[in-house]
Amino acid sequence: MGSAGARLKSGSGNCVPLLELRSISKSFPGVQALDDVSFAIWPGEVHMLLGENGAGKSSLIKVLCGAYTANAGEFYFKGERVEMHDPADARALGIAVIFQEFSLVPYLDIAQNIFLGREFPGVLPGTIDRQRIRDEAKRVLDQIGFDIDPRTPVHKLGIAQQQMVEIAKALSQDARILVMDEPTAALSDREIERLFVMVRKLQADGVAIIYISHRMAEVFELGDRITVLRDGRKVGSVLPSETTPDELVRLMVGRSVDTSYGRHFCEKPGEIVLDVQNVTAANGISDINLTVRSGEIVGLCGLVGSGRTEVARAIFGADRIASGQIHVFGELRKGAPDVAVRQGLALIPESRKTQGLALLRSVGDNLLVAGLNKLFPDGIFRKTVARRTADETVQRLRIATPSTRQIVNFLSGGNQQKVVIGKWLTTGARLFIIDEPTRGIDVGAKAEIFNLIDGLVQEGAAVLMISSEQSEIVHVCDRAYVMREGRIVGELAREELTEENILRLGMHHA
Incomplete structure (x- = not known):
C-alpha cells in the first residue's frame, strides 16, 4: 500500500x-x-x-448519484x-452505483435487468433486439466470471447471485466513477476474490x-x-x-x-434445544443432521449457495420438509412460522427488507409486533408499556432514529438490521436462528450485536448462527457445521474451528 x-x-x-x-x-x-x-x-x-x-x-452516495x-x-x-x-x-x-439493497426487477430475466432502459433497437421500428441484449449480458457476466444463463429470471437467484447481477448492470454502463456499497456483504470468499480481481482491473483502466x-x-x-x-x-x-x-x-x-468478539465459550452446554434428524426438503437440502444445546452458539457455514439459509427456513417452517424430523425443546416441530414463534423460536432472516420488516410501519411497531402476545397476554394494548419497551430496545441496541415513531424504511440499512434483531427480544424466545447477523453492520454495532447474542446464551438460550464471514464463525461459535451442495459435510469442534478447516470442508474437491 x-x-x-x-x-x-x-x-x-x-x-x-x-x-x-x-x-x-x-x-x-x-x-x-x-x-x-x-x-x-x-x-x-x-x-x-x-x-x-x-x-x-x-x-452522500445518493447526493452523488442525483x-x-x-x-x-x-x-x-x-x-x-x-x-x-x-x-x-x-x-x-x-457515475454508476451498486447499492447494498438491490434495484432489480424480480420477474425480468438477468439480461433484461442489466440493460433495463438501455435496450438495443431491433430491425423493425418499436422493437428491441433481444438476442443482442442476451449476447451483451453474457459478455458482461463472463467479464466478472459469473457463469449463468442470462435468460434466468432474477427471482430465482440467491442473494449472492443477485449481487453479481447488480455488479454486471453497473459495469455494462461503462462507468468512469463506480460506487460500491458493501459489494461483498453476501458473497463467498471465492466470489470476493473474483470481485477484487475485477476491481483492480477497473482501477488499471482508470475507473x-x-x-x-x-x-x-x-x-x-x-x-x-x-x-x-x-x-x-x-x-x-x-x-x-x-x-x-x-x-x-x-x-x-x-x-x-473491541472488534475481536471475544467471549467465554460454553464449557458445559445444557439440554438439547434443537435436534434435526435426516431432514430433506424441496428447497435443495438433503439428509441434514444437527443439534444445538442451551448455552451455546453453533455456526452453520459454507460457501454461498451451499444451503445454509434453506436449513434455517426449513427449521422455522418457512419451507416444508419432505422427510426427516425436527425436535424443538423435545417436542416434534410441525407447522408454519407462527407455530414456531409460539414454540420459542426466533428467526433473523438473511434479507431484512423482504422478510424481516414492515417497511411502512414505525420503528416501534416493528420492535413490538413479534412480542405482542408476550407483552399483552390479556389482549389489552397499553401504550405506556409499548412505548417503554420500544424505547428500551432502541437504547439497548443503539438504533439511530429520531424516535420510535420514525418509519423504519427511512433508517439506514444497519439500523434496520438492529430493528429486526430487536423485535425478537420481547417474545421470550429461547432458540435464535440468526442468518447473517452483521450483514451491512458497522464495526461498533457488530461488537454490540455479538455481545447481545453472547448475553442470550449466557441466560440459557441457544443460537444457530449463519455467517458468510468465516472469522465471525471462528471467533464467536462454540462449534460449527459446514455445508456443501445442500448437505452437511462436517462438524468442527471448538479446537478444530479455523478458517482453513471451514474452507477445506466447504470447497469443492479437485
Whole structure:
C-alpha cells in the first residue's frame, strides 16, 4: 500500500480530481444527514468510505448519484463546475452505483435487468433486439466470471447471485466513477476474490471507485485512500499506510471498540434445544443432521449457495420438509412460522427488507409486533408499556432514529438490521436462528450485536448462527457445521474451528 499512497500524494498534487464535492449539506425534517462534507476522487483510485450506520454514507452516495438534491454545496467534474439535480445528470458524467439493497426487477430475466432502459433497437421500428441484449449480458457476466444463463429470471437467484447481477448492470454502463456499497456483504470468499480481481482491473483502466465497506481487511487490501464520516460530517481522510484498524474505529465511533468478539465459550452446554434428524426438503437440502444445546452458539457455514439459509427456513417452517424430523425443546416441530414463534423460536432472516420488516410501519411497531402476545397476554394494548419497551430496545441496541415513531424504511440499512434483531427480544424466545447477523453492520454495532447474542446464551438460550464471514464463525461459535451442495459435510469442534478447516470442508474437491 505504500506505493499506492505515494502515487496518490503525487497525483493529487499534480492533477485535477475526476470528481469533487465541496461543502455538501443535506437535511431532512429533524435530521441533518450531511453537514459541510467535501470529498474528491481521482482516476484509478479506490477510495474507501467508512462510517457507522447513520453516519451519512448513504446520503452522500445518493447526493452523488442525483437521487437526493443537496441543500448546499458544489460539484466539480474534471475541474469544471457541474449541476447534479437528478440521476440523469449523474449518468451523463459516467457515475454508476451498486447499492447494498438491490434495484432489480424480480420477474425480468438477468439480461433484461442489466440493460433495463438501455435496450438495443431491433430491425423493425418499436422493437428491441433481444438476442443482442442476451449476447451483451453474457459478455458482461463472463467479464466478472459469473457463469449463468442470462435468460434466468432474477427471482430465482440467491442473494449472492443477485449481487453479481447488480455488479454486471453497473459495469455494462461503462462507468468512469463506480460506487460500491458493501459489494461483498453476501458473497463467498471465492466470489470476493473474483470481485477484487475485477476491481483492480477497473482501477488499471482508470475507473475511479468509491467503495463502502465494514470489513477492515478489504479496506486495507483494496483502498488507496480512506475517508471517514461521523454524524454527517467528515472527520478524517487518511492513507492506509498511515493508519490502523483501531484508529479508524475510533474515528468512526468516537470511542474505542473491541472488534475481536471475544467471549467465554460454553464449557458445559445444557439440554438439547434443537435436534434435526435426516431432514430433506424441496428447497435443495438433503439428509441434514444437527443439534444445538442451551448455552451455546453453533455456526452453520459454507460457501454461498451451499444451503445454509434453506436449513434455517426449513427449521422455522418457512419451507416444508419432505422427510426427516425436527425436535424443538423435545417436542416434534410441525407447522408454519407462527407455530414456531409460539414454540420459542426466533428467526433473523438473511434479507431484512423482504422478510424481516414492515417497511411502512414505525420503528416501534416493528420492535413490538413479534412480542405482542408476550407483552399483552390479556389482549389489552397499553401504550405506556409499548412505548417503554420500544424505547428500551432502541437504547439497548443503539438504533439511530429520531424516535420510535420514525418509519423504519427511512433508517439506514444497519439500523434496520438492529430493528429486526430487536423485535425478537420481547417474545421470550429461547432458540435464535440468526442468518447473517452483521450483514451491512458497522464495526461498533457488530461488537454490540455479538455481545447481545453472547448475553442470550449466557441466560440459557441457544443460537444457530449463519455467517458468510468465516472469522465471525471462528471467533464467536462454540462449534460449527459446514455445508456443501445442500448437505452437511462436517462438524468442527471448538479446537478444530479455523478458517482453513471451514474452507477445506466447504470447497469443492479437485
